[in-house]
Amino acid sequence: MRDAKERSIPVAALVAREESQLRQVDRELRWSRKGGVWFLLLAPAIFAIVPVLALKYASPDDIWLLKWLFGVLGPFASTFWFVIIAMIPAHDRGERGLVFQLKAFGAMAFGFVASAGAMLLFATNYDVRCNWDDRGWFTGAWLALLSPFPILFVWRFLKRLSLGRA
Numbered sequence: 001m002r003d004a005k006e007r008s009i010p011v012a013a014l015v016a017r018e019e020s021q022l023r024q025v026d027r028e029l030r031w032s033r034k035g036g037v038w039f040l041l042l043a044p045a046i047f048a049i050v051p052v053l054a055l056k057y058a059s060p061d062d063i064w065l066l067k068w069l070f071g072v073l074g075p076f077a078s079t080f081w082f083v084i085i086a087m088i089p090a091h092d093r094g095e096r097g098l099v100f101q102l103k104a105f106g107a108m109a110f111g112f113v114a115s116a117g118a119m120l121l122f123a124t125n126y127d128v129r130c131n132w133d134d135r136g137w138f139t140g141a142w143l144a145l146l147s148p149f150p151i152l153f154v155w156r157f158l159k160r161l162s163l164g165r166a
Contacts, residue, residue, distance in 0.1 A: 075112055083104055083111060085149070087100075119145055
């Protein structure tokens with residue numbers, strides 16, 4: 001760390017065998033930066049359980065905020081899981097390098113555009129906004145967020161059929 005400061009390098013790496021070798025400040029920062037990863041890993045459970053509990057116990061003001069958060073954060077969590085599921089076969093085949101990274105980027109872009117686009121079309125639909133109850137809204141939002149997954153499975157099925165492996 002001292003070398004990085006002396007050489008005016010903005011990035012430094014610290015290697016430790018055990019967490020106890022780190023300073024207290026570094027230990028706390030290490031876990032605080034993993035919050036986003038935990039959100040993404042637990043997103044399916046969060047997006048399934050929280051609306052059910054909110055519909056039962058929350059006020060209408062809280063439901064409105066939850067709908068907003070669901071619409072904004074949902075496409076990111078859906079994209080994270082879409083990339084994992086889309087790239088498992090390529091990873092299992094041992095693909096690495098630039099081609100693998102380009103495929104992963106394409107899967108990420110497709111997953112985000114499909115899920116965010118479906119969510120935008122769903123959430124801005126007049127009938128959905130004015131006539132649907134909260135339970136119907138969350139069910140429809142889930143289907144909108146998960147819309148890239150059926151497309152992926154149909155694509156894989158058609159690919160297998162064309163290769164004669166079905």
